[in-house]
Amino acid sequence: MQRSESRGYEGFQGRVSEFASESTPWYPPRPRARDGAPNIVVVLVDDLGFSDLGPFGSEIHTPHVDATAADGWTFTNYRTAPVCSPARAALLTGMNPHRAGFGTVAHVDPGYPGFTCELPEDAATLAESLRAGGYATLMVGKWHLTVESRMHDAADRSSWPLQRGFDRYYGCMDGFTSLHHPHRLVRDNSVIDRESFPENYFLTDDLTDEALAMIDEVRANAASKPFFLYFAHAAVHGPVQAKPVDIEAQRGRYAAGWDALREERLARQRRLGIVPAHASLPRGVLADSEQIQSWDELSDDERELFARHMEVYAAAVTSVDESVGRIRARLSELGELDNTIIVIASDNGGTAEGGPTGTRSYFSQFVAGLPLPAGWVRDVPRDIELLGGPRVHGHYPAGWARVSNTPFRAFKGSLYEGGVHAPLIVSWPESLRRGALTGTREQHIFVSDLTPTLLDLAGVAPLAHRHGSPTQEFDGASFAPALGDRAAPGREKQMFELFGARALVSAPWKAVAPAPPTPEQGAAGGNWELYDLARDPNETRDVAREHPEIVGDLARTWLTEAWRNTVFPLNDDGSLFTVRPETEAELSEPVTLPPFRPPLERFRSAKLTVLRSFEVRAEVEVGPATSGVIVAHGDQGGGYLLALDGGVPLVSYNAYGDMHRVRGVRLAAGVREIVLSCTELDGLRWRVTLHVDGEPVAELSEVPMLLGMAPFTGISVGYDYGGPVDWELHERHGIFKFSRGVLRRVRYVPGATSHFDRTVIRRIDEAVLAVAD
Structure with missing residues (x-):
């Protein structure tokens, strides 16, 4: 990709004497965004399923998201990483997740380049490139791109938002938090010193207030300076919580149950053109029936409780929509809505973290790999009226996660479509006046394509140098041509890896290896499945035995891509989650x-x-x-x-x-x-x-x-x-x-x-000697 040279002060030092005098100070020129450059607003929603927004077939009332889609494009073939940190790293760098340092979420640090859980020093973020191009850069919400051992108040802040290109930041740097009582809020580079929260406090509203204030402050001081706002919602990640008024508005909506709602969403998706007419719902084992009961088989008490869980989830989605509406209203007041690019996306598929019956004890679910004693309670009973409020840290049952991911199989953390196929909306009313056509787009897009596309639309070149070193190339590419041309080409292929599972999409094929290979099988070996996404977008029919040569080609392509993307080592023995550096x-x-x-x-x-x-x-x-x-x-x-x-x-x-x-x-x-x-x-x-x-x-x-x-x-x-x-x-x-x-x-x-703690603290010198041997 073509690059511009970074023209900082150092590049001009040799010429200062030619222009400067004692009476006339000389300063290097600052870059400016081109005249009329669009504002950019990226709204990222956490754990939102493919069908949870109105334009993608949801019954949840999302009028402001709907209006955004009406002014732009609804992408039906967008994929992201299967978990949140990798998606955020790819979004902000234009690089594939492992190359951006995030082979998994920001809770590991085993010492391998693809799993540093820190953005590389030589990777420029979207914010850094836009700021160099004359933009104000603003962020509110969830960061989750700093390894957890470096989030404390004496830590190296080089991976915090301000050091990665943002002028302003307000939010939670961790993976999630309570929406009624956030466990920790950071403003710019410092934790906020507050002891309590008002009775009706709600984080989504607070983040929106802060976002509007940041926009107002930019406009009060620079009337025409374009801004980039990255709004990374904490909703709808667990614990799933919402405001009472929004929950009340959902009363009774989910009494029919998850089987009926899933069918209704698919019917709407077909009418809207979000899925092809021949798409059908996965059934049986493919639909995770071993952990999801039929709604009709549940007791009356279970149906009441489970429906209430979904009412809370829908209310949380509603609050996100309200936030979008407030931002659109402010942009309209400023006369800038038409010339603002708005992106709305999810970081991964909907999640089954709540388990088969949901939970009111969300943190008791984070116990994987431990030999839990008999009687371990994953859902401490509480009054159903408390769901969604500050006293319950809850999450909906897996049956509703399956509805969220309609029409796909599986969930967040999986490489099947339910884990990686997500909603994407792009809006830019100004471009419509130039002849662009709104509507759905079917091009294959990956999350790392967002940064190149937004820079392309803004007319800003990617930063060529960072801290004196050349920046890495993008893995993504601009899909701007697709905005004006339904027939424009999309991405040719994309590889995935998580926890040793592997996948490759190369239209129309998708190869999936849901488990790591054995050492004897080799990195490209193992049990690969094959799906023809053009005929079977839901991955219901494995045709690997019918096309062994295609499976072999895709597996070898995956291996080549994996080496290029610093994927190895595969987490086939769990050590990526147990080895930690001596600095901890x-x-x-x-x-x-x-x-x-x-x-x-x-x-x-x-x-x-x-x-x-x-x-x-x-x-x-x-x-x-x-x-x-x-x-x-x-x-x-x-x-x-x-x-x-x-x-x-x-x-x-x-x-x-x-x-x-x-x-x-x-x-x-x-x-x-x-x-x-x-x-x-x-x-x-x-x-x-x-x-x-x-x-x-x-x-x-x-x-x-x-x-x-x-x-x-x-x-x-x-x-x-x-x-x-x-x-x-x-x-x-x-x-x-x-x-x-x-x-x-x-x-x-x-x-x-505890002897159950498998953490291994690795000294750096010991690791070096081990590699040398």
Whole structure:
């Protein structure tokens, strides 16, 4: 692809003396966007299924998305990565996910180029290229492109949004969060110091407010400067939550059940031309029937609960649509809607994370690979009226995920179409005046094509150098010709890999190897399936045995593409998720935490407690009326809290929604040492004990360990930040800030790690020697 040379200050140093004088200062010219350059708004929705928007056949009311599609193009053959971080990396760099450092989500760091979970230093982002081309660059929402060990407040920020091309940022850098009580919000380069949220707070609305404010601030200071807004929604990722008014508007809509709704969506898709008339729904095993019951087989109570889950999900989609409407309204007020390119897409297919029956205990699902004891509760019962609100971290059942992905099979995390075939809408009313034709487009598009296309439409060349080094070439290519020509060619081929599964799309064929090969089979070996997508877009008929030569050709093509894209090694033994660098070891060292500061970051906190025994040692000066939280870790999704409640020590333990409480005796005035101990027991459980001045005063003899992503909200000292651990305590005292005493010292002392913790800390010098050998 043609490149422009970056013309920074260094390129002009040799000529400064020719032009500068003592009386006339000289500055290198700054690049400017061409006159009339369009604004660009990219709206990325998290875990949205192919059929969840009105233009793609949904019954969910999305008038603002519909209006956007009416002013542009609906792409029916768009594919993305099967999980979120890889899709975001490809979107922002124009590179395939592994080449962009993201072979998986940003929670691993095994030391291989395709799995650094950091964007490469020599990869220019869309924001960096547009900023060099004269754009203001703005972002709100979910980042998820910084490896989790570098999200804490003392971390290297080179992979944070501002360092990757954005002038402004507001949002959550982690993979997801509560929409009612975000576990952590960052503005620009700093965590926001706030202790609580208003009663009716909702993150989607907050992000929209911030996006509008950023646009207004640009316009107040530069009336004609084009801007790029990247709005990465936290919705509709779990925990799935929504506003009460939006949930109420969905009442009764899903009583007919997932079988009927799936058929209705397919019928609409056929009428709209989103799928060919011959497309049919996968049935039986292909439709995951082993984990999804027929709606008619469910009890009345199950149908009521499951329908309510989908009402909440639909309400969350509605809130995204409302956000799109507010942005469109502001652009219209500014007179700039016509000359704004709006992109709406999902980062992957709809997800079955909620399991066969859905869950009200979302974090209890993140326990893959662990030998869970009998009785492990994946769905702690709660009042159905609480679904979608701040007290429940829930997710809809897999039956509704299948509806979301209509007409495809499988879900997020799979390389079948349900995992990678997603909605894409592109709108640019100004181009319509130049003769472009709206409507559906069937060209094969991949997420890495978005950056080249947007730069092409904006008339901005990709940044040629970054930090003194030439930037890498795109894997994607502009699909701008397709906007004006329904017959324009699309992408020739695209490879996929995740967790050792492999796939290649090369029209009309798609080859899928759903499991890693054995060492004897080789990287291109294993059990490959073959589908003719032109005749069978739903992957219902494997024709590999009928066309072995085509399977062989596609498998060899996949291997060539895999080497070019730094895919190897394949995660065929799980080691990509267990090997970590020695730089993480210090995160598990004892630490003293100051009171009343923003919570310790989520991953930093987890390294002190998850899959290990630990102690919290507090030195407290107690008076006759001392009350409040000493330490809180977690939220309504799971956590624990130590407080003095009317001078009495209280331990609240939230086991994914199942509350346990134990109290000691009233403390005498004076300086007291209070120690909370969590000691590992067999069966992934803890014994929680409380000592005061060395004497045991209370105990929870056995509670489930908090694992995986729980506790999600980090450690706060002196108050219970954001989403409370103990809702009843919260209703009485709010954040329950420690008062009428002195928190002299709170220290976390991690103990022995569980034998179930398979993490291997690899020293860099040892890794180098291993490669040399």
